[in-house]
Amino acid sequence: MSAKPPSSENESNVSKKRKSNGVSRRGFLSGVGVGSGALGAGVLGSTVLPETAEAATQVGPAAVPITLRINGKPVNLTVEPRVTLLDALRNRLDITGAKRVCDRGTCGACTTIMNGKVVYSCTVLAVDAQGKDIQTIEGIATNGKLHPVSTAFVNNDGQQCGYCTPGFVMAVKGFLDRHPDPTYEDVEKGLGGNLCRCGTYVGVRKAALEAAKEMKGARRG
Amino acid sequence: MADYSWPPMEKRRLIGKPHSRLDGGLKASGKAKYASDYFSKDLLFARMLTSPHAHARVVKIDVADAKSLNGVTAVRVISPAGTEIQWAGTEIAAVAATSEEIARDAIRRIKVEYEVLPHLVKEEDLAAAGPRAKASGEQVTGDPDKAFQEAEATIEGMYSMPVITHCCLESHGQAIEWKEDGMNYWPSTQNVSGIGGDIGTALKYPPDKIHVHMDNVGGGFGSKFAADRWGVECAQLSKESGGKPVKLMLERDTELMIAGNRPSAYAKIKVGAKKDGTITAWQSESWATGGIGGGGSPPLPYVFTEIPNQRKTHSAVSINAGGVRAWRAPNHPQASYLTCSALEDLAAKLNMDPIDLFDKNLALTARAEVYRAQLKKAAELIEWKKNWHPRGQSGSGTEKHGLGLAVNTWGGGGHASTCLTTIHPDGTVEVELGSQDLGTGTRTIITQVAAETLGLPMGAITLKIGDNSYPKSGGSGGSTTVGGVSSSTRKSTVNALAKLFDTVGPAMNTPADQLEAVDGRIQVKGNASKSMTWKAACAKLGVNKIAELGVNDQKKPEGLNSSGVGGVQMAHVKVDTETGIVRMVRFVAVQDIGLVINPKLADSQIHGAIIMGICGALMEERVMDQQTGRMLNADMEFYKLAGIGDVGEIISHLDITPAHDKRGVVGLGEPPSIGVIASIGNAVANAIGVRVPQVPLVPKRVLAALGERRA
Numbered sequence: 001m002s003a004k005p006p007s008s009e010n011e012s013n014v015s016k017k018r019k020s021n022g023v024s025r026r027g028f029l030s031g032v033g034v035g036s037g038a039l040g041a042g043v044l045g046s047t048v049l050p051e052t053a054e055a056a057t058q059v060g061p062a063a064v065p066i067t068l069r070i071n072g073k074p075v076n077l078t079v080e081p082r083v084t085l086l087d088a089l090r091n092r093l094d095i096t097g098a099k100r101v102c103d104r105g106t107c108g109a110c111t112t113i114m115n116g117k118v119v120y121s122c123t124v125l126a127v128d129a130q131g132k133d134i135q136t137i138e139g140i141a142t143n144g145k146l147h148p149v150s151t152a153f154v155n156n157d158g159q160q161c162g163y164c165t166p167g168f169v170m171a172v173k174g175f176l177d178r179h180p181d182p183t184y185e186d187v188e189k190g191l192g193g194n195l196c197r198c199g200t201y202v203g204v205r206k207a208a209l210e211a212a213k214e215m216k217g218a219r220r221g
Numbered sequence: 222m223a224d225y226s227w228p229p230m231e232k233r234r235l236i237g238k239p240h241s242r243l244d245g246g247l248k249a250s251g252k253a254k255y256a257s258d259y260f261s262k263d264l265l266f267a268r269m270l271t272s273p274h275a276h277a278r279v280v281k282i283d284v285a286d287a288k289s290l291n292g293v294t295a296v297r298v299i300s301p302a303g304t305e306i307q308w309a310g311t312e313i314a315a316v317a318a319t320s321e322e323i324a325r326d327a328i329r330r331i332k333v334e335y336e337v338l339p340h341l342v343k344e345e346d347l348a349a350a351g352p353r354a355k356a357s358g359e360q361v362t363g364d365p366d367k368a369f370q371e372a373e374a375t376i377e378g379m380y381s382m383p384v385i386t387h388c389c390l391e392s393h394g395q396a397i398e399w400k401e402d403g404m405n406y407w408p409s410t411q412n413v414s415g416i417g418g419d420i421g422t423a424l425k426y427p428p429d430k431i432h433v434h435m436d437n438v439g440g441g442f443g444s445k446f447a448a449d450r451w452g453v454e455c456a457q458l459s460k461e462s463g464g465k466p467v468k469l470m471l472e473r474d475t476e477l478m479i480a481g482n483r484p485s486a487y488a489k490i491k492v493g494a495k496k497d498g499t500i501t502a503w504q505s506e507s508w509a510t511g512g513i514g515g516g517g518s519p520p521l522p523y524v525f526t527e528i529p530n531q532r533k534t535h536s537a538v539s540i541n542a543g544g545v546r547a548w549r550a551p552n553h554p555q556a557s558y559l560t561c562s563a564l565e566d567l568a569a570k571l572n573m574d575p576i577d578l579f580d581k582n583l584a585l586t587a588r589a590e591v592y593r594a595q596l597k598k599a600a601e602l603i604e605w606k607k608n609w610h611p612r613g614q615s616g617s618g619t620e621k622h623g624l625g626l627a628v629n630t631w632g633g634g635g636h637a638s639t640c641l642t643t644i645h646p647d648g649t650v651e652v653e654l655g656s657q658d659l660g661t662g663t664r665t666i667i668t669q670v671a672a673e674t675l676g677l678p679m680g681a682i683t684l685k686i687g688d689n690s691y692p693k694s695g696g697s698g699g700s701t702t703v704g705g706v707s708s709s710t711r712k713s714t715v716n717a718l719a720k721l722f723d724t725v726g727p728a729m730n731t732p733a734d735q736l737e738a739v740d741g742r743i744q745v746k747g748n749a750s751k752s753m754t755w756k757a758a759c760a761k762l763g764v765n766k767i768a769e770l771g772v773n774d775q776k777k778p779e780g781l782n783s784s785g786v787g788g789v790q791m792a793h794v795k796v797d798t799e800t801g802i803v804r805m806v807r808f809v810a811v812q813d814i815g816l817v818i819n820p821k822l823a824d825s826q827i828h829g830a831i832i833m834g835i836c837g838a839l840m841e842e843r844v845m846d847q848q849t850g851r852m853l854n855a856d857m858e859f860y861k862l863a864g865i866g867d868v869g870e871i872i873s874h875l876d877i878t879p880a881h882d883k884r885g886v887v888g889l890g891e892p893p894s895i896g897v898i899a900s901i902g903n904a905v906a907n908a909i910g911v912r913v914p915q916v917p918l919v920p921k922r923v924l925a926a927l928g929e930r931r932a
Contacts, residue, residue, distance in 0.1 A: 083322065087321065091266065096258035099390070103472075104473075104856065104857075107857050136251070138250075138251055147250070149249075157245070159248050160662075160825060161439050162244075162248030163437075165248045166249075166250075169251075194865070195390075195862050196862075197440050197833070198660050199830065200825070200828070201868050205865060
């Protein structure tokens with residue numbers, strides 16, 4: 001029943017839809033109910049094509065040197081074109097906050113923020129992430145102080161085993177960056193793309209609302 | 222003999238207070254490390270080849286091409302020629318390589334020839350299982366034939382729930398570094414103290430040379446106790462790769478297929494009663510599967526065990542699918558579902574409110590007064606009187622509301638646990654246990670207990686868990702951790718403090734037994750003016766530190782922990798009769814749990830258990846295909862879990878009273894997970910006026926049940 005969130009390819013599709021309802025970054029799929037083939041329809045939409053065409057320069061199949069801008073710093077590495085951003089982070093750079101859980105764009109445990117947009121890093125190729133601002137959970141704390149979203153997760157116990165937590169924190173941050181004043185219903189829709197097995201949603205809902213309040217206060221102050 | 226008893230409720234500073242989890246900041250900032258996060262410069266990555274067939278014999282296996290691939294460091298044949306495979310997903314071979322991509326390529330180069338054998342992967346039709354179903358003998362109590370003849374009302378129903386899997390978000394696996402003089406083992410486990418011995422036995426490697434370390438585990442739910450074949454193979458891959466560390470985590474499909482599941486439960490049930498609702502007779506023909514070994518035997522009738530006349534049979538069906546593992550409250554969710562569904566149907570037949578029917582028959586349970594009070598409390602929290610209506614009478618619209626209830630029971634005593642407390646002359650305190658925090662908050666509650674006992678703030682305690690170099694503590698299963706570690710920690714810290722009193726007593730001209738530790742000071746009991754700071758007291762130790770053990774003996778908890786609880790759960794759902802979609806409106810859990818060390822974390826446990834139950838009630842199901850013998854939904858798109866918008870309002874009520882408190886600590890992980898599916902199933906029946914005979918209550922089943930009623 002969870003709405004499927006967008007992968008990087010269909011962000012443009014989502015942006016358009018977002019403008020029309022002003023609520024959910026995943027709104028375009030939230031109406032699609034139980035067990036439907038939501039993913040196929042969303043990912044293969046025609047709005048994908050222009051972005052794909054832009055990135056059509058051929059690389060590989062052998063490993064290629066690339067530079068990724070991660071949390072504001074350029075990082076050089078060599079990867080085969082088939083390596084996902086998630087695997088590049090975890091297996092090559094020891095940046096392990098993003099977790100590999102479903103590895104196919106379903107669960108959100110690998111959520112990162114790319115050029116301000118929330119993406120599943122298991123569905124982004126590392127070579128395609130070049131030239132983009134990649135923010136991981138390791139990059140959201142400032143001066144050693146927890147990000148307000150992280151703090152809200154602690155205060156409201158929005159975590160148990162913690163394996164979905166980094167992805168959830170990034171999803172909440174990305175959501176609040178675009179929807180600073182969400183309602184309870186907005187939170188349920190906007191965070192429908194992250195799954196938790198321990199069942200921490202009660203705390204996560206509260207955390208998202210508390211973080212929204214906190215961040216708004218900080219902006220005013 | 223030392224007094225280990227818990228401080229009186231009104232005197233507790235830390236125990237019983239809703240502290241945020243201590244490792245929350247680490248987890249919410251991505252810094253918490255898991256076995257799957259293990260990284261080193263020379264790390265090798267391993268992948269496994271698994272069987273595509275449910276039943277087959279390996280005829281030939283050729284790994285030469287895999288071995289010759291550049292970057293491959295080791296290839297292991299796990300199932301050599303001649304091996305009979307009994308379920309799809311069985312481990313066939315494993316490869317270690319310098320990158321995960323190379324390991325994946327190498328797996329593709331392995332050639333296996335199978336002789337495919339006939340299989341059975343479905344159990345819902347008991348007759349079709351033939352000799353694969355093994356019936357236990359019929360169990361008879363009283364005179365069920367006579368009782369059914371005399372019954373003023375009887376109902377007969379068929380109820381079923383499928384196999385579901387653990388789907389731990391961190392899949393099973395580990396990293397291992399094999400050295401001849403000592404192995405480093407970083408598993409994802411619920412069993413830090415025990416898993417080293419397990420792998421050591423399998424490898425014939427001295428267990429005392431195996432160093433196990435795990436800071437965090439990404440979910441276990443009963444499926445992560447053993448080293449497993451993938452652990453043993455990972456160790457061998459490391460050995461064959463010259464002792465370099467190797468990481469082998471199961472792929473998601475493999476995790477869903479072979480890393481554990483909860484047995485299914487099917488039953489034809491008949492219940493007889495008097496007109497006033499008094500239950501007189503029970504008959505059940507049940508069956509279940511937990512894989513090739515059969516498995517799964519729900520205790521029926523559940524909770525209402527003393528129904529005077531009973532006839533029961535149960536069959537274990539062996540199928541060619543991955544095997545059962547303990548799954549949060551083994552056998553209980555099934556038993557609660559089968560029993561409470563039949564009782565709700567009986568209430569509907571008698572035109573009774575099910576609360577009245579359950580209440581009427583509480584004498585048939587082991588804790589009538591507990592349940593009676595809980596029924597009342599839960600009814601109040603879910604506004605039963607206002608929201609309940611007789612079955613099927615929910616108005617003429619297409620959105621139907623319904624309420625349902627269920628009961629649970631569980632043990633939850635403390636497991637064997639040893640804790641070591643060290644007080645250093647500089648005042649620092651270390652508390653060590655070979656335990657693990659599954660996300661239940663074990664770190665936090667141990668620290669609360671230690672700090673409370675020593676009269677210190679929680680920040681003054683350095684807690685060390687997750688390593689087998691610390692004193693042994695049991696595996697985390699059966700809701701036994703909180704009772705075990707809280708008791709051993711209490712004893713260990715009381716013992717250490719007594720030693721400190723022995724040291725400072727002379728300096729304060731006070732007998733050691735007249736001292737107490739309060740607010741970071743050691744003082745004469747009840748006299749804050751005669752005191753010294755904790756630091757000054759510890760300085761009296763000179764060059765000696767205090768190191769004291771505390772042991773919880775599972776059989777002699779000495780009043781610190783106990784077991785045996787009841788709970789009542791109620792669900793409020795709405796069903797769209799046009800689409801068949803069931804939505805949660807509200808869920809209430811009232812739980813009896815003894816002494817509560819941390820109500821905030823206890824609430825989280827209950828919320829989580831309920832959400833897991835909502836998944837099982839509305840979406841989770843392992844779908845097997847008899848044609849191919851494969852699991853059709855071995856991924857997280859189609860093995861569905863609830864999302865944040867699917868769970869509705871959740872209300873937990875903890876029975877925190879002196880009467881409950883004096884029982885000591887009782888585990889909480891399992892009981893609130895038990896009655897969720899049953900209460901939601903009952904709520905749906907109440908809403909739509911007809912029983913949906915199988916969970917999960919997906920639209921097609923709801924619509925089919927509605928269709929049959931119309932026909």
